[in-house]
Amino acid sequence: MTADLFDAAAMYEDDYLHFFAKGAAPTHGPLVGTAHSDAAGLVWGLLGLEPGMSVLDVGCGHGVMARALAARGCRVTGLDSSAVFLDRAGRDGAADIDYVLGDMRALPDWTDRFDRVVNWNTAFGYFDDDTNRAVLREMARVLRPGGRIAMDLDNLVKFLASYTPSRVTAALDNGDMLVDRHHLDPLTGRFEVERTVIRDGRTRTLVFLKRLFGFPELRDWFGEAGFGAVGGFGEDGKGLTAEHHRMVVTAALQ
Numbered sequence: 717m718t719a720d721l722f723d724a725a726a727m728y729e730d731d732y733l734h735f736f737a738k739g740a741a742p743t744h745g746p747l748v749g750t751a752h753s754d755a756a757g758l759v760w761g762l763l764g765l766e767p768g769m770s771v772l773d774v775g776c777g778h779g780v781m782a783r784a785l786a787a788r789g790c791r792v793t794g795l796d797s798s799a800v801f802l803d804r805a806g807r808d809g810a811a812d813i814d815y816v817l818g819d820m821r822a823l824p825d826w827t828d829r830f831d832r833v834v835n836w837n838t839a840f841g842y843f844d845d846d847t848n849r850a851v852l853r854e855m856a857r858v859l860r861p862g863g864r865i866a867m868d869l870d871n872l873v874k875f876l877a878s879y880t881p882s883r884v885t886a887a888l889d890n891g892d893m894l895v896d897r898h899h900l901d902p903l904t905g906r907f908e909v910e911r912t913v914i915r916d917g918r919t920r921t922l923v924f925l926k927r928l929f930g931f932p933e934l935r936d937w938f939g940e941a942g943f944g945a946v947g948g949f950g951e952d953g954k955g956l957t958a959e960h961h962r963m964v965v966t967a968a969l970q
């Protein structure tokens with residue numbers, strides 16, 4: 717496994733849930749997750765989901781999508797590398813969901829197991845590009861032939877148009893805040909964030925990054941990983957435009 721580009725454990729832990737678990741109010745520009753009013757309904761339609769289908773949610777976080785799909789009758793497995801998030805998901809969960817602590821770079825022995833894979837809210841693009849491509853191949857490996865995938869990412873065109881060098885990403889009534897400084901690296905296509913977490917009067921900083929993708933590039937990556945019929949949609953399920961905040965890429969395993 718390749719070296720991490722940032723400390724995911726420092727990012728995806730209790731402070732993150734403190735600000736985002738109930739949905740923080742956007743400051744300027746939509747926050748991750750706030751653009752979809754009915755994300756599960758969107759995935760349901762785009763992936764042709766049916767009750768009884770087996771679904772793997774890669775990078776399931778604290779289980780919002782996993783719970784919604786399980787409530788609609790799917791057999792859901794959620795995989796995430798954050799024990800803190802999975803613990804929260806298990807406590808929140810009424811539905812029968814199989815949560816697995818794991819790394820998307822090396823999925824378990826699940827070859828051909830799932831009807832559908834979901835990867836939601838920018839849970840892709842955390843590694844160097846060879847590894848990011850390998851993650852796509854892992855997602856392909858665990859899908860049965862003809863299985864389908866939906867991946868939700870920032871829409872690069874809109875993202876760049878609304879780029880700011882810094883922002884207050886979340887501000888709670890009690891004064892707790894997330895303040896982010898941004899850096900775009902055109903040579904790597906990475907968006908790097910230096911985040912200051914202000915909580916209960918204490919501050920700490922952390923760094924995280926994500927790879928930004930234009931649709932044609934990611935379509936080609938999906939093709940290399942064995943997928944076909946690659947489509948791009950916005951948060952409303954319509955064909956992707958420059959005005960959409962989110963880019964949902966769907967594809968079928970060949």
Ligand SMILES: C[S@@+](CC[C@H](N)C(=O)[O-])C[C@H]1O[C@@H](n2cnc3c(N)ncnc32)[C@H](O)[C@@H]1O
Pocket residue numbers: 724728748749774775776777778779780781795796797798801818819820821835836837838839842
């Ligand atoms: C932006 S969050 C999205 C979470 C969830 N999909 C949602 O919609 O709320 C990204 C998720 O990816 C997970 N993640 C980061 N690196 C990972 C890895 N190497 N393997 C598995 N999950 C990882 C994080 O723990 C986090 O839950």
